[in-house]
Amino acid sequence: MKNICLAIAVLLGSLYASVPEGVEEFTLSNGIPVITRTIENNEIEGLSLFIIGGSSALTEETQGLERFALECAMMGSEAFPGIQWRELMDRTQAEWTSSFNYDYSRYHLRCIREDLPILLSAFGNSLLNPELEEQAFEQVRTSTIQDLQEKYNDPDSWIWFVTNDAFMPGHTYRQLPDGTVETVSGFTIEDVSNMLEERIRSGNLLITHAGPTQPQELRSILEQAFGDIPEGGQEYPQVEPFTVHTDTIAVQHREVPTAYAVVKFNAPPQGHEDLLPFSAAVTVVNDLLWQVLRTDNALTYATFSGATNYRENWGYMYISSPQPVLACSLMAGVLADLIENPVDEDIFRGTIEKSRTIENLRAASKDNQCWMIGNFEICTGDWRNAYTVFDNISELSSADLSAVLDRWVGYGAWGIIADTTVVSVDQFQPWSLK
Amino acid sequence: MKALILIFIPFVLSVTAADFETRLLDNGLTVIVSPDDTSPVVTICIAVKTGATCETPETNGLAHFYEHMFFKGNEALPDQTAYNRRMGELGILQNGYTSAEKVQYFITLGSENFQDGLEFIFDAITSPLFDMEEMEREREVIMNEYERNTSHPFWHLWLAQEQVIFADAPWRQSAIGIPAVIQAAAPPAMHAFQQHYYTPDNSALIITGDVDYEEAFELAEEQFGGWEYGGRSDYDSLPLLISIERDTTVFVDSPSGTGYVSVMYEGPSISTHPGDSYPADVWGSYLSLMSREFYTDLVTNGPFINIYGSYYTQRFSPSITFAGMVPPDRAEEALDLLLEEIQQLQSPDYYDEEGIALAKEDLYRHRILAEETSRDVAVESMPFWWVVAGSLDYYSTYQDSLEAVEPSDISEFLETWIANKPRAAFVLMPLDGEENQ
Numbered sequence: 001m002k003n004i005c006l007a008i009a010v011l012l013g014s015l016y017a018s019v020p021e022g023v024e025e026f027t028l029s030n031g032i033p034v035i036t037r038t039i040e041n042n043e044i045e046g047l048s049l050f051i052i053g054g055s056s057a058l059t060e061e062t063q064g065l066e067r068f069a070l071e072c073a074m075m076g077s078e079a080f081p082g083i084q085w086r087e088l089m090d091r092t093q094a095e096w097t098s099s100f101n102y103d104y105s106r107y108h109l110r111c112i113r114e115d116l117p118i119l120l121s122a123f124g125n126s127l128l129n130p131e132l133e134e135q136a137f138e139q140v141r142t143s144t145i146q147d148l149q150e151k152y153n154d155p156d157s158w159i160w161f162v163t164n165d166a167f168m169p170g171h172t173y174r175q176l177p178d179g180t181v182e183t184v185s186g187f188t189i190e191d192v193s194n195m196l197e198e199r200i201r202s203g204n205l206l207i208t209h210a211g212p213t214q215p216q217e218l219r220s221i222l223e224q225a226f227g228d229i230p231e232g233g234q235e236y237p238q239v240e241p242f243t244v245h246t247d248t249i250a251v252q253h254r255e256v257p258t259a260y261a262v263v264k265f266n267a268p269p270q271g272h273e274d275l276l277p278f279s280a281a282v283t284v285v286n287d288l289l290w291q292v293l294r295t296d297n298a299l300t301y302a303t304f305s306g307a308t309n310y311r312e313n314w315g316y317m318y319i320s321s322p323q324p325v326l327a328c329s330l331m332a333g334v335l336a337d338l339i340e341n342p343v344d345e346d347i348f349r350g351t352i353e354k355s356r357t358i359e360n361l362r363a364a365s366k367d368n369q370c371w372m373i374g375n376f377e378i379c380t381g382d383w384r385n386a387y388t389v390f391d392n393i394s395e396l397s398s399a400d401l402s403a404v405l406d407r408w409v410g411y412g413a414w415g416i417i418a419d420t421t422v423v424s425v426d427q428f429q430p431w432s433l434k
Numbered sequence: 435m436k437a438l439i440l441i442f443i444p445f446v447l448s449v450t451a452a453d454f455e456t457r458l459l460d461n462g463l464t465v466i467v468s469p470d471d472t473s474p475v476v477t478i479c480i481a482v483k484t485g486a487t488c489e490t491p492e493t494n495g496l497a498h499f500y501e502h503m504f505f506k507g508n509e510a511l512p513d514q515t516a517y518n519r520r521m522g523e524l525g526i527l528q529n530g531y532t533s534a535e536k537v538q539y540f541i542t543l544g545s546e547n548f549q550d551g552l553e554f555i556f557d558a559i560t561s562p563l564f565d566m567e568e569m570e571r572e573r574e575v576i577m578n579e580y581e582r583n584t585s586h587p588f589w590h591l592w593l594a595q596e597q598v599i600f601a602d603a604p605w606r607q608s609a610i611g612i613p614a615v616i617q618a619a620a621p622p623a624m625h626a627f628q629q630h631y632y633t634p635d636n637s638a639l640i641i642t643g644d645v646d647y648e649e650a651f652e653l654a655e656e657q658f659g660g661w662e663y664g665g666r667s668d669y670d671s672l673p674l675l676i677s678i679e680r681d682t683t684v685f686v687d688s689p690s691g692t693g694y695v696s697v698m699y700e701g702p703s704i705s706t707h708p709g710d711s712y713p714a715d716v717w718g719s720y721l722s723l724m725s726r727e728f729y730t731d732l733v734t735n736g737p738f739i740n741i742y743g744s745y746y747t748q749r750f751s752p753s754i755t756f757a758g759m760v761p762p763d764r765a766e767e768a769l770d771l772l773l774e775e776i777q778q779l780q781s782p783d784y785y786d787e788e789g790i791a792l793a794k795e796d797l798y799r800h801r802i803l804a805e806e807t808s809r810d811v812a813v814e815s816m817p818f819w820w821v822v823a824g825s826l827d828y829y830s831t832y833q834d835s836l837e838a839v840e841p842s843d844i845s846e847f848l849e850t851w852i853a854n855k856p857r858a859a860f861v862l863m864p865l866d867g868e869e870n871q
Contacts, residue, residue, distance in 0.1 A: 041472040044806050082734070086724035090792055093799040112799055135734075143739045146693075146759055153587045153690035258581035287522070295514045298574035301582060320582055350522015357475060357525040357543055364473040364807040 018387045020363075023373075024215045028223055030231050031202040035373050035383055036209040036218055039366065043113045045211035046366030047120070050374045052204050054103040055175040056236045061186075062195075064144070064179010067100040068187055069195040070107065071140045073130035080122045081131050094119050097367070100177035102239075103310050104378055108367060113212050117221045124225035127200045132189050144184050151178075155417045156320070158252075159260040162415030166248035167264045167314065172239050203233020206377060210369035239312045242266055247430035249414040259324035259418035263331070265409050265433055267313040270379040274404050275313070280393055281401035282307045282315050284343055284351045288334050293319060299327045305335075311379055315409065324418055325427045332412070332431035339405045339434055342398040352393060359390065409433050452811045455647055456826060459655055461663045462635025466816055466826065467650040468642040470808035476548045476643035477809045478555050479540035481817035483669040484631035486534045486609045487750050493627075495576075495611015498532040499569075499619045500627050502576060504539055505530070506568045509561035510553075513568065517558075524550050532609045535748055536821040540813050545644035552657045559632065560661055564621040573616055580610050587692040591862045594684050598858045599676055599698055600751060606675050607751055633664025638820045642812040670824070675750040676700050682858045683769070687865040693762030694862040695738075695769050697776060699855055701745050701752035702847075704823055710850065711747055712835045713843040714754070718744035719793035719800075720844075721779070726789055728775060736771055737764040743779075747822055754851060765863040773859070780853050782845050790844070794836050801832075 022038040057066060074096065076082040088094075092115040097108045111119055151157045161176075168174050207226070209218055244266060267282075268274040285305040293303045303319040317335065321327035362368040376386040412433045454468035485497050505528070507513040511520055521528065524547045530539040539559065543551045583589060596604040605612070639658060641650045678700050688694075702710035721728045721743035732738045741758035756776060760768040778784055805811050819829040 039472075041470070042806065043802060083725060086729075090723040090725050090796070093796045093803070095803060110803060112802060139734070139739075142761060146739050146761065149691060150587070150759075153692055155585055156582065256581075256585040258578055258585060287518070291515065291518060294575060295518065295571075298571035299578075301575050301578040320578060322578060322581060346519070347522065350519065350525075353522055353525030353544075354527060357527050360473045360475045360544065361527070361542060361807070361809060364470075364475075364809070366806070 018391055019384050020387060026215065026219055028202070029227055030229055032205045032207060032226055032229065034207045034209065034219070034222060035377060036215050037369055037373065038212065038214060039210050039369070040212045043212060044366055045111055045113050045116045045209070045213060046108065046370045047116070047207065047209045048106050048108045048370035048374050050206040050208070050378060051105040051199055052103070052206060052378055053199070053234060053236055054101055054105065054177055055172050056239070057199065057234065058175040058177070060175065061183065063176045063183045065183070065187060065191060065195050066105055066199060067098070067178055068140065068144055068184055069192040070098065070105060071144065072132055072137055072192050073126045073196060075136040075140060076131035076133065077122065077126040078129040078131060079125045082133060082136060085122065088118065088122055092119055101310065102173040102177065105177065106371070106374065108370060110367060116213060120221055120225035124229070127196065128228060130196060132192060134189070137189055137192070141184060141187070144179070145181050148178065148181050148184065155254055155256055155260050159262050159415060159417050162250050162252050162417060163262060163264055163413045166250055167244060167413035168242055171242060173312065200229055201233040202229050202231045205229070206374055208370040208374040210366040241269065241312060242314065244411040244413055247411045247432055249416065249428055249430040251416045251418065251420065251425050251428050253420040254417050255419050256417065258320050258322050259416060259423065260320050261324055261328050261414065261416045262316055262318050263412045263414045263433070264314045264316050265412045267307045267315045267408055269312050270310070271381070274407065276389065276392055277396050277400050277404040278315070278408055279307050280351070280396060281338070281405050283355060284348055284401060285317065285335055285338060287347065287351050288338065288343070289317065289331060292334050293327060293330055297330065299323055299330065303331070309375060309379065324416060324423060328414065328431050332433050335405070335409065335433050339402055339409060342402045345398050348398040348401065356390060452805050452815070454826070457651055459634065459659055461659065461661055463658055463661060464638040464820065465651060465654045466638060466640045466820070467645065467647050468808065468811050468816070469645055469647060470642060471644045472808070474545045474644050475542055475808070476545045476551060476641065476645055477540060477542045477812035478551055479538055479640040479812045479817055480555060480559050481536060481538045481638045481640065481821050482631055483636050483667060483821050484537050484627070485532055487606045487672060487675065488631065488669060489605055491605050493615060493623060494605035494608060495615045496619060496623050496627055497537055498609050498611055499572070499576060499616060500624055501530045501532045501537055501539070502572050503562050503564055503569065503624060504558050506572060507563045507565060508557045509563070510557040512563070513565070520554060524554060526551065526554065534607045534609060534751055536817065538817045542809055548645055549653055552653055556657050562628070564624040566621060569619060569621065573619060576616050577613065580613060580616065583610055587688060587690045588694070588862070591686050591694060591860055594686050594860055595698070598682055598684060599678050599753065602677055603675060630666050631669065633666065634658065634661045635663055635665060636667040636669060638817070640812050640816045642808040672750060674703055676753055678856045678858050680856045684858070684860050685865060686860060686862045688762065688862045689864065691762050691864055692862055693760040693765045694757070695760055695765055695772060695860070696755060696757035697772055697857050697859045699754040699852055699857050701754040701851060703749055703752045704747050705749045708828065710847055711745065713839050713847040714745035715797060716790060716793050716836060716839045717844050717847060719796045720785060720789055722796070723789055723792060727784060728779065731775055732758070732771060737761065737768040749822055762863045765861050769859055769861055776852070780848050782841065785841060785844065787841065790841055794839065797836055798833060
């Protein structure tokens, strides 16, 4: 028996060669799973609360409600009413960052070690017993609407949404986690209360931590802060694949001196064996876009490509250029060419080396550690996958990249923001990616 | 519900700057090393005392153009394609920033490639080619960067600020520059910049991450020791730039509907009034307290969505700024309230001792959080303080200096820099065809 255990341990060790030491998992008394990575290099703590569901928990009418409800909760609670809440934030200089995506909401706390217990107590209390005072509620509404308006006002932000109608009509992800001006304008305090009551359930939550606090102490702090969260939660159905049946293009006119363009295309979902080579391939595309569009042709200041990391995914390419027709045409050509002709092996190896540096940089940031562990746990079912990418990527060849792009890249959904009095809308057509 | 009681316990957090050592090479190059073995990466940064503040109307934009040419090929790597390939071989991530008072270049790579990384950045900083064909291409890239800036909802506000508070020489604050200069840039202008500013005595080499002191200093000297001393930079003798002569209010049209209000004053230059910068920082930190009057009056019970009041440490363009987002239809009301609040905050009664202690404490915490990774230290902290303050002495004694700030220092700071001093106010909002003022 001992030998079998040893053999399994060796096998796991080889499978997870890059999985860091010092990671522990435990469950709070109400069932909330916790994954903690002890890192003692400094006094900074990172802790993320993930609320699983994202777009699946929203309808067309409630787009943005989860975000809005959480932001309202973070204005004060029964135990820490407004003024005391603000005093606590002043005293600790705690940094709260939040993000709301198609699969989950994430609230991240960054603070000094000694402040972690009191801040988590306040956090737990705000989720369970938010003050929801009328003036603060309206303050959040004003701020959220302004934020949404600014996202629209800046073409560099809004370009990412222009193509959504074409790329994901009727899809679960069409419900925007950040909401719209229209939906946020209509939310009531009752909507917020109901949303928090429904969503703040142990079955919907995951906590990840990275920092110097030891697991045993962390467990005690978390139990006190989040132990009263009721059990239960929602089951979320599989997200349906995207179904793009033809090349499309959506053009939005604005009086801007440079055009912005994004094209989205199909990509493997989480858990699919093609996702890793696909992600590697679009990272190579990223380097090729830089070479062709910027270095060789000087058509842009900014161009890049990548793939999302949700349950269902898409690949994307982005560019800003005063010559959008030529730039988009070349951008499509870069991808099409890579599908046909594998790139030089040394270019591929260069891309991998740069990705390795990125991963090592991430290892030093507690925020990144919390995100990586949580994201992979939610989207792939195992946080260890966050660390094993490079164990597997080294086995790929550049021909593998072309092959995986060939299997997945189909029609493209293009979005363009441009001054159509300068570049006639007739010149825009969806450029084929293959 | 658990009973939670918030007790305020004042204490002083012990914070020191990131561990570092500095050496001056014979050619005048400052080498700063800060080891951190958390992750097997090294960041190498070169900070140069130059930027838009060194420009004239005829050269406005060239410091930034020069920064772009850093990445375009040098005597070791003949063009950008070769440069890009070498980056891949070494796993290098890179970037560069040009601001009004500083230019910096940095790379991050695996610590096993540290020595090659030093050679890579040495070649780029000391022997850029300024090939005309490459410059022709790069000017189009920079023009696109300019166009992207002009597409931003805040572009016209930024322009207005430059024109009003840096009226004597607005170009010295505009790193992106003027299209006509960008379009005409040629190799001789690049060489002139190189001659003046890209010399070891006008630069600092900052190395952080998975290295040890001796190895890093030794390799730095080996690689950079032959870089020829210049002695031609006029950076340290450039005149102060910021100048607000009279109360001014400028309304800036925002067709997209963004609302923003700011009020600016001249602040103390770190060159001429370094002692004033500490009470200025404590005061700014006090204003950021959400539990105190400034935030409560203007955000909790006022029209602002967010607000800050702070001092920006600079040599030539130090400013004191109060600013925040507002709903566009409340922008004018917000300006009136902000101006009233600024009047009030000149009274010593506006501040309480506990709040001042808290404000200091927050600055310590802020530094810890701002320097989480070795890359943060190499890219964000050290280049800024080395260029702006002239050495890292200011950086390393910062906490002690804050500790010494008394409420009376804050009163004196306010008396010197805000009370009865001219201010420039800016309101970004849709003007619906009204004339800008």
